[in-house]
Every structure is written in structure tokens, then in C-alpha cells.
Amino acid sequence: MAAGLAAETALSEEAANGPPNVPEWMKAPGADTGAQPYGTPSPFEKHVVKNVSKSLKQYTSASVRTPLQELDGIITPNGLFYERHHGGVPEIDPAQHRLMIHGLVERPLILTMEEIRRFPSESHVYFLECSGNPDFKAIHAGKTASDLVGLLSCAEWTGVRLKTVLEEAGLKPGAKWVVAEGADSAGMTRSIPIEKCLDDALLVYSQNGERLRPQQGYPLRVFLPGFEGNMSVKWLRRLNVTDEPAYSREETAKYTDLMPDGTARQFTFVMEAKSIITRPSGTQRVERGFNEITGIAWSGRGKITRVEVSVDDGKSWQDAGLQAPVLGKALTRFRLPWTWNGEPALIQSRATDETGYVQPTFEALTKARGMNSFYHDNAVIPWRIAASGEVSNGYPKA
Amino acid sequence: MAAGLAAETALSEEAANGPPNVPEWMKAPGADTGAQPYGTPSPFEKHVVKNVSKSLKQYTSASVRTPLQELDGIITPNGLFYERHHGGVPEIDPAQHRLMIHGLVERPLILTMEEIRRFPSESHVYFLECSGNPDFKAIHAGKTASDLVGLLSCAEWTGVRLKTVLEEAGLKPGAKWVVAEGADSAGMTRSIPIEKCLDDALLVYSQNGERLRPQQGYPLRVFLPGFEGNMSVKWLRRLNVTDEPAYSREETAKYTDLMPDGTARQFTFVMEAKSIITRPSGTQRVERGFNEITGIAWSGRGKITRVEVSVDDGKSWQDAGLQAPVLGKALTRFRLPWTWNGEPALIQSRATDETGYVQPTFEALTKARGMNSFYHDNAVIPWRIAASGEVSNGYPKA
Numbered sequence: 001m002a003a004g005l006a007a008e009t010a011l012s013e014e015a016a017n018g019p020p021n022v023p024e025w026m027k028a029p030g031a032d033t034g035a036q037p038y039g040t041p042s043p044f045e046k047h048v049v050k051n052v053s054k055s056l057k058q059y060t061s062a063s064v065r066t067p068l069q070e071l072d073g074i075i076t077p078n079g080l081f082y083e084r085h086h087g088g089v090p091e092i093d094p095a096q097h098r099l100m101i102h103g104l105v106e107r108p109l110i111l112t113m114e115e116i117r118r119f120p121s122e123s124h125v126y127f128l129e130c131s132g133n134p135d136f137k138a139i140h141a142g143k144t145a146s147d148l149v150g151l152l153s154c155a156e157w158t159g160v161r162l163k164t165v166l167e168e169a170g171l172k173p174g175a176k177w178v179v180a181e182g183a184d185s186a187g188m189t190r191s192i193p194i195e196k197c198l199d200d201a202l203l204v205y206s207q208n209g210e211r212l213r214p215q216q217g218y219p220l221r222v223f224l225p226g227f228e229g230n231m232s233v234k235w236l237r238r239l240n241v242t243d244e245p246a247y248s249r250e251e252t253a254k255y256t257d258l259m260p261d262g263t264a265r266q267f268t269f270v271m272e273a274k275s276i277i278t279r280p281s282g283t284q285r286v287e288r289g290f291n292e293i294t295g296i297a298w299s300g301r302g303k304i305t306r307v308e309v310s311v312d313d314g315k316s317w318q319d320a321g322l323q324a325p326v327l328g329k330a331l332t333r334f335r336l337p338w339t340w341n342g343e344p345a346l347i348q349s350r351a352t353d354e355t356g357y358v359q360p361t362f363e364a365l366t367k368a369r370g371m372n373s374f375y376h377d378n379a380v381i382p383w384r385i386a387a388s389g390e391v392s393n394g395y396p397k398a
Numbered sequence: 399m400a401a402g403l404a405a406e407t408a409l410s411e412e413a414a415n416g417p418p419n420v421p422e423w424m425k426a427p428g429a430d431t432g433a434q435p436y437g438t439p440s441p442f443e444k445h446v447v448k449n450v451s452k453s454l455k456q457y458t459s460a461s462v463r464t465p466l467q468e469l470d471g472i473i474t475p476n477g478l479f480y481e482r483h484h485g486g487v488p489e490i491d492p493a494q495h496r497l498m499i500h501g502l503v504e505r506p507l508i509l510t511m512e513e514i515r516r517f518p519s520e521s522h523v524y525f526l527e528c529s530g531n532p533d534f535k536a537i538h539a540g541k542t543a544s545d546l547v548g549l550l551s552c553a554e555w556t557g558v559r560l561k562t563v564l565e566e567a568g569l570k571p572g573a574k575w576v577v578a579e580g581a582d583s584a585g586m587t588r589s590i591p592i593e594k595c596l597d598d599a600l601l602v603y604s605q606n607g608e609r610l611r612p613q614q615g616y617p618l619r620v621f622l623p624g625f626e627g628n629m630s631v632k633w634l635r636r637l638n639v640t641d642e643p644a645y646s647r648e649e650t651a652k653y654t655d656l657m658p659d660g661t662a663r664q665f666t667f668v669m670e671a672k673s674i675i676t677r678p679s680g681t682q683r684v685e686r687g688f689n690e691i692t693g694i695a696w697s698g699r700g701k702i703t704r705v706e707v708s709v710d711d712g713k714s715w716q717d718a719g720l721q722a723p724v725l726g727k728a729l730t731r732f733r734l735p736w737t738w739n740g741e742p743a744l745i746q747s748r749a750t751d752e753t754g755y756v757q758p759t760f761e762a763l764t765k766a767r768g769m770n771s772f773y774h775d776n777a778v779i780p781w782r783i784a785a786s787g788e789v790s791n792g793y794p795k796a
Contacts, residue, residue: 023494023635029583030486031612034454034462037447039477041436042616044492045609049435056432064432072556072604073521077476079437080608088428094442096421120690123471123721123731158470185427206470208606210478211443214429218440237421292518323521325723333521 041079050080051146060088061186063130065150069281074125074296074323074331076153078208083215084130084151086250087186090235094219097183099203103241106170113219116203119160119168124202124225125330127154127298129271131228131255131375139362139377140395145281148381148393149274152298154331157223159204162197171241179246180222180231181238190231191245192224196269200225200329203236225329226300227269228375230255260370271300273359274378275307275334275351286340286389293320293336299353300329306352307334313346313382320349328354340385346394348382362395439477448478449544458486459584461528463548467679472523472694472721472729474551476606481613482528482549484648485584488633492617495581497601501639504568511617514601517558517566522600522623523728525552525696527669529626529653529773537760537775538793543679543693546779546791547672550696552729555621557602560595569639577644578620578629579636588629589643590622594667598623598727601634623727624698625667626773628653658768669698671757672776673705673732673749684738684787691718691734697751698727704750705732711744711780718747726752738783744792746780760793 041048051065063084066076076082083089094113102108130151134142142148166178171194178197182188192201204223205212212218217234224232230250245251245267257265275297280286293311297304303326308317320334334349350359362379369376382394439446449463461482464474474480481487492511500506528549532540540546564576569592576595580586590599602621603610610616615632622630628648643649643665655663673695678684691709695702701724706715718732732747748757760777767774780792 023490023581025488025490025633026581026583026585029458030483030488032457032486033460033481033483033613034448034450034457035487036477036613037450038439039448039479039611039613041476041608042492042610042612043489044616048608050432050437052432052435059430059432060427062431071607072519073554073607075473075554075606077606077608078439079434079477081437083431085428085431088430089433090423090428091441092421092423094440118685118688118690120735121470121692121733156471156473183421183424185424187424208473208475209469209471210439210446210475212440213437214440215431215434215437218442235423287516290516292516294519325725327723335519337518 048080050083051150061086063151065146066153067146068150068152068276068296069145069278069284071278074154074333075208076155078155078210078213081153081155081213081216082130082151084229085184086188087184089214090184091214092183092219092235097219097237099220099236099239101165101169101239101241104172104175104243105241106172109169113205116160116220117205119164121158121160122202123156123158125154125156125327126223126225127152127329127331128229128232131230131271134377135374136366136371136377139379139381140393140397142393143282145276145278147282149276151229155207156209157202157204158206159202159223162201162203162222165203166197174243175241177242177245179240179242180233180236181240182233183235183237188233188250189246189248190233190250191248192222192231196224196227226271228255228271231269255375257369257375258372268376272376272378273297273299273301273304273351273353273357275349275359276381277309277347277349277383280385280391281383282391282393284391286385286391288340288342291338291340293338293347295334295349296331297334297349297351298331299351299357301357302328302354304332304351305354307349309336309347309349311338311345311347314348342387344387345385346382347385348380348394350380446478448481449548459484461549463544464551465544466548466550466674466694467543467676467682469676472552472731473606474553476553476608476611479551479553479611479614480528480549482627483582484586485582487612488582489612490581490617490633495617495635497618497634497637499563499567499637502570502573502641503639504570507567511603514558514618515603517562519556519558520600521554521556523552523554523725524621524623525550525727525729526627526630529628529669532775533772534764534769534775537777537779538791538795540791541680543674543676545680547674549627553605554607555600555602556604557600557621560599560601560620563601564595572641573639575640575643577638577640578631578634579638580631581633581635586631586648587644587646588631588648589646590620590629594622594625624669626653626669629667653773655767655773656770658770666774670774670776671695671697671699671702671749671751671755673747673757674779675707675745675747675781678783678789679781680789680791682789684783684789686738686740689736689738691736691745693732693747694729695732695747695749696729697749697755699755700726700752702730702749703752705747707734707745707747709736709743709745712746740785742785743783744780745783746778746792748778
């Protein structure tokens with residue numbers, strides 16, 4: 001190892017002379033096999049939980065974040081998947097749940113979960129991200145990677161191609177949108193352009209092998225790879241095929257982007273390329289010598305083709321290694337070896353996707369979009385490393 | 399959909415006239431966001447747990463299985479990962495845990511978990527399988543896919559290349575084996591050939607994003623992609639570099655294969671190509687009309703290149719579709735559309751890997767290996783479908 005980690009290791013006398021001390025846990029049998037029919041993490045990992053904001057005012061329309069700075073690889077374990085609900089989490093009996101498909105179709109359908117599971121299935125690893133991740137003001141205030149972009153997770157999803165089910169119903173001429181409705185108390189409703197419905201959209205019932213968690217839409221959600229998370233309607237009960245959007249609350253009062261000239265962007269579906277360094281990141285501490293800089297990058301437009309890392313406040317950039325396989329519309333893990341010399345530093349990453357789009361600086365983004373937007377902030381995120389090794393948000397204080 | 403599933407669906411009058419009835423769970427707010435700091439599955443999925451044998455005699459040296467027939471895709475959620483322990487599950491404090499590397503090395507090392515996490519890391523999706531999965535007799539008796547090959551799971555693993563750490567210690571001439579020892583009460587010990595140690599072997603600390611579960615070796619295990627699971631020593635505390643194997647209990651009295659001529663194969667590390675249909679599979683029920691046949695295939699030698707499925711007792715075989723991306727030494731999900739006409743049938747799958755090796759029939763396997771082997775049974779697994787639609791083990795009764 002070029003960086004000589006072991007050279008810095010205080011090697012005990014024990015190492016040369018014999019085995020290390022026998023720990024307590026080798027002296028008596030451990031816990032029973034299968035003691036937990038459904039397993040949980042080690043008690044020593046009890047601090048690794050969803051990130052609940054201390055200022056959370058109420059709980060049925062709220063969000064909690066994935067602790068990205070504690071995770072490795074690209075898969076988010078289901079227990080730590082982020083949550084964003086608008087009417088709380090319904091407890092749905094799958095035997096009673098139905099999906100209705102109606103509107104501009106030849107043959108309206110009401111399907112049971114068993115019927116949906118009989119259609120041909122597909123599995124794909126995709127990220128899911130809330131479009132307010134973070135909002136334009138919170139980006140200056142968040143302390144950890146989770147505070148900043150923890151409304152982001154990634155899983156292997158299994159379900160039916162939405163196209164397959166729509167073809168079964170038979171689209172009528174003039175079908176331009178599909179209005180999806182959730183079976184939560186908010187009746188969450190979003191309009192999906194027909195092109196997406198006939199492309200890679202899925203009706204999903206499983207996540208990382210097992211059935212969807214209640215917080216992710218059990219027993220059924222629509223899943224729109226690369227689109228803002230709000231549109232992947234959970235607890236899906238209805239698809240109304242229409243010739244125009246529903247103009248629901250979530251695409252008029254919310255989930256639009258107020259521009260500097262006072263107009264609002266609407267139907268801004270795609271999550272643009274983005275990245276963040278997760279280690280070292282805010283509230284962590286760097287030791288002198290060798291460190292691996294690692295993080296995640298993603299794009300709603302396809303594959304990540306490049307992640308550059310700067311360790312000198314943006315003066316120079318180096319290409320990070322991308323962990324194979326690089327999958328479209330999934331998280332991509334990047335890594336760069338780095339030796340820290342103990343001087344204060346500003347480190348940051350920027351992603352490029354297969355369309356050639358490059359993640360912008362906050363300055364460039366706000367020059368175009370102003371500061372009245374809430375959603376779709378994909379600016380570069382810097383971390384400041386102090387001489388003490390402490391890592392903190394690299395944005396100027398708001 | 400060519401198979402016309404919807405044509406078989408009893409379409410309610412409701413569908414044409416308006417939305418389906420509003421279910422109870424839409425009439426009041428649901429559960430709070432983040433009510434579970436670490437989430438769990440829906441109460442309606444409480445039957446999806448690890449498969450604990452009813453004949454389990456004792457619990458510290460025992461195994462429990464992944465419910466493969468309940469799962470989709472290729473990732474096994476951490477809560478359902480199979481377990482095989484020889485001295486129970488130790489509860490290890492990662493702050494106290496050490497890894498010692500000694501023997502034929504220039505510089506013996508004792509590393510803390512923090513030090514191990516500072517090395518350059520990698521993430522890979524790999525399967526892990528017990529070599530007694532199933533044994534040669536149990537294959538006739540198991541009822542479900544889990545009963546037969548549930549000592550098999552697949553995850554995204556993150557850790558350090560073992561080669562990196564060994565190079566840090568500096569191998570001396572004559573280093574041919576590395577003897578790995580676990581910190582469980584069994585002091586599980588296996589010998590690993592140096593070629594594997596310098597190839598794709600990992601020191602793993604994370605699984606599906608989060609830290610290893612206690613049952614999978616928290617805080618550290620060695621991971622040998624494609625090798626029998628027993629060798630990927632959990633709770634890893636010691637690597638002794640030697641010029642010959644340890645000839646430990648687990649590579650002499652156990653984990654050897656008794657051949658028909660009375661000799662025993664030893665050091666049979668690689669898990670050969672294998673597959674199983676998980677839906678429809680034993681104890682499930684098939685409905686007439688369209689069904690998707692789906693299952694998993696894997697090989698310890700690399701990528702799966704082909705899975706063939708027969709629905710007519712082996713008279714003819716069709717190529718199943720392989721879900722992309724197909725990853726080396728990982729599970730590969732295969733699927734084949736099938737219309738069941740209601741007549742009794744025997745269905746089975748056989749896998750081919752990138753070396754050209756084809757999964758054998760039980761007859762061919764036992765002709766070469768006899769019936770005194772216990773480990774490394776990778777024979778084709780047939781399922782019998784009765785006229786009633788009930789699915790059962792397709793092997794002749796033992």
C-alpha cells in the first residue's frame with residue numbers, strides 16, 4: 001500500500017510473539033442460530049438509524065433521511081431507506097388492495113396483487129431521490145451528508161413494466177398522461193407523461209429482494225427511474241389515463257420551481273447529475289496520512305461517466321475511480337486515494353453523466369435559477385477540513 | 399400481454415363506472431414518518447422469515463435458511479441472510495476487536511477496525527453458499543426451494559482487498575497458505591490458498607450498505623468469492639501466513655467429500671454452477687394460463703452465460719432470459735414466460751457458466767461422486783406440478 005498505513009500503526013509486542021489476547025466472546029458459546037427470525041444490526045450499530053430532523057414539527061407530512069455517511073457501496077438497506085410522506089404511512093392489507101386502470105383505455109381493469117404478480121417481471125437497481133434534496137437554503141446549514149442529500153436511497157426494485165399493464169388495458173387515441181393516485185390519507189396524486197409510462201416506468205412490489213416496506217408503498221408503487229421521488233406514487237391504487245395532467249396540488253402549489261423572473265417551472269421531472277463525498281464528510285474527523293475519499297454520484301438521465309474530485313478548493317481536479325458495474329439511474333460509488341498533510345483543505349466532487357451534463361457549482365446554478373427555488377438543487381457540495389481534522393459544511397454560512 | 403392475463407380477470411362493474419371503494423386506510427392519517435428509526439417489513443409479511451428446520455437439535459452449531467421462494471431479484475435483504483454457525487453468534491465490540499496478521503510475513507500487524515477501514519475499499523455483489531446446500535440425501539426430502547438450497551444468499555459486500563493488507567505485512571518466500579481464524583467460541587479455522595488471497599479475496603466489513611450483521615461476522619470477515627461459505631471465516635481475528643494448510647477440523651473431519659472408492663476429496667473450494675426455479679416451486683400453487691417461471695443461477699467460477707428451462711420432464715429445453723447486469727460469482731435472475739395448460743408437468747432449470755461447465759443431473763453427479771458425499775451437490779432440481787396446480791419436490795421419494 002503506497003500510503004504506508006501500517007507504517008503508522010503502533011505494532012504491539014504481541015504481534016510478533018503469539019496470538020492476541022483471547023477476547024471474552026470466544027470463551028462461551030454465542031447466541032443461537034436463527035435467534036432472530038428476521039435479523040437486525042449489531043447493538044454496536046444502534047446509532048446508524050434514519051436521520052430525523054430535530055425541528056420536525058409534525059409527522060404525517062414529513063421526511064426522514066438515509067444516513068449516507070455511514071454507508072458503503074450503492075445499495076441502501078431497506079431499514080435505512082429515506083421516507084417522505086404526505087399523509088402518514090397506511091397499513092395496507094395486500095389481499096384487499098386493488099389497482100384500477102381506467103380513463104382513456106379500451107378495457108378498464110381492476111387488478112389484485114396476485115394478478116399483478118403474474119405479469120412478466122423485471123429487476124433493476126435504481127436510485128430514488130426527493131426533488132427537495134436539499135432545498136436551496138438548507139444546503140448552507142446541513143452538518144452531515146445525510147442532512148444535505150439524505151432524501152436519497154438506492155435499491156434493487158422488482159415489478160412489472162407499466163407499459164405491459166397499459167397495453168393489457170389498451171390505450172385509446174389521445175392518451176397523453178397517466179394520473180397516479182396513492183391509497184394513503186393524502187390521496188397523493190401525480191401526472192406522468194405517457195412517454196415515461198411506455199419507457200422504463202415500473203409497477204414495483206419488491207425492494208432488495210423482499211416485498212416493499214410500508215414506508216416505500218407496500219404493497220405496490222409506481223416507480224419512475226430518474227424522476228423526482230414524489231412522482232413514484234406509493235400505495236398505488238389508481239391509474240387514470242387522460243389527455244391532460246391533473247394539475248394536482250403536488251404539481252401546482254408544490255413541486256414547481258420559482259424562477260428569478262417570477263414565472264415558475266412546472267413538470268421538472270428529471271433529477272439532474274449530482275454527487276457528494278460521504279467520507280470524509282461533515283462531523284467526521286480526518287487523520288493525517290492516507291485516507292480514501294469516497295462518495296456517490298447519480299443522474300436521472302442515465303449513467304455516470306466521470307466524477308472529478310478537488311482537494312484544493314477547486315484549483316485542480318482529479319478523476320476518481322468508479323466502482324463497476326456503473327448502472328444507469330443508480331448510485332455510482334467513486335473513490336480517490338488521498339494523503340492529507342494536515343493543512344486546512346476544501347474538498348468537493350462533481351459528476352458528469354452520459355449526456356455530457358456536468359454538475360454545476362452553486363453560483364452557476366443560482367445565477368440561472370435564482371434563490372427562490374426550493375426543488376432541484378444539484379450543486380457541487382464542498383466539505384471544509386480544519387487543521388484539527390474536523391470536517392464541516394464547506395458552504396459560506398447563510 | 400400475449401398471454402392475456404387481463405382477459406382472465408373478472409372485471410368488476412366498478413372499473414368502468416368510477417374509482418374503487420375508498421379503503422379504510424385512506425380515511426385517517428397513517429403512521430408517523432420515521433416511527434421506526436430502523437425499519438421493518440409490513441406486518442402482512444411476517445411469514446417471510448428465515449427457515450428454521452423443525453428438527454434442529456441444538457442451536458450453537460446449526461443453520462437457518464433464506465426463504466428464496468419468497469424473494470425477487472438477486473439481492474438478499476440482510477434480515478433474511480442465511481446463517482451457519484459452529485459456536486453460536488458472538489457479540490463483538492468493534493472497538494475491542496483486532497485483526498492479527500503474522501507467520502511468514504516481514505512485518506506482523508495488529509490492526510484495529512478503524513485502521514482496516516482506512517485502506518482502499520471495493521464493493522462487489524457476490525453470492526455466498528454453504529457447501530452442504532443441500533446434502534445428497536436432503537435433496538429428495540426438502541419441500542421448498544429454501545429447504546433445498548436456502549443456505550445461499552447474495553449481497554453487495556464492501557471491504558479491503560486481502561492482497562492489499564498482505565502486501566502491507568510483506569509476504570516472505572514460502573508463503574503458500576493463509577490460515578484464517580474466527581473470534582467465535584468455535585475458533586473457526588480454515589486454510590486459504592495464497593493464490594486466492596492475492597486474487598479477489600476481501601476483508602469485508604459492510605453488507606448491502608450497512609455494517610455486517612452479527613450473524614455474518616460483525617465487525618469483520620474474510621470473503622472468498624465463489625468458494626464454499628465455510629471458508630469465508632466470520633468474526634475474523636487472525637491470519638497466519640504458512641507454508642502448508644492447518645488441516646483443521648473443518649478441512650479434515652468435515653468439508654471433505656467421500657468418493658465411491660473410499661478416498662476423500664479435500665480442499666474442494668469452488669462452488670460449481672447451479673440453478674433453481676424459485677417460482678413456481680415447492681408448496682406453491684400454479685394457476686392455469688400465463689405464468690412466469692423465474693429462478694436464480696450462480697457459479698463460483700464466474701458469470702452465468704445460459705440457463706435452460708424444461709417444462710416437459712427434460713424432453714426439450716428453452717433458453718430463459720437472464721436479467722442484466724449478469725455479474726460474476728453473483729446470483730443471476732432468470733425468467734421464462736410459460737402458459738400452463740393444466741396437465742401434470744415436471745419443470746427444471748440447468749445453468750451453464752462462462753467456463754462452459756453445465757450443471758449436471760443428479761444421476762450424472764452421483765455416478766461420478768457416489769452417494770457418500772455430503773457437500774457440493776449442485777444437481778439439477780426438478781419440481782413436479784400436479785393437475786391441481788400444487789408444486790412439490792420432483793425427485794423420486796428417498
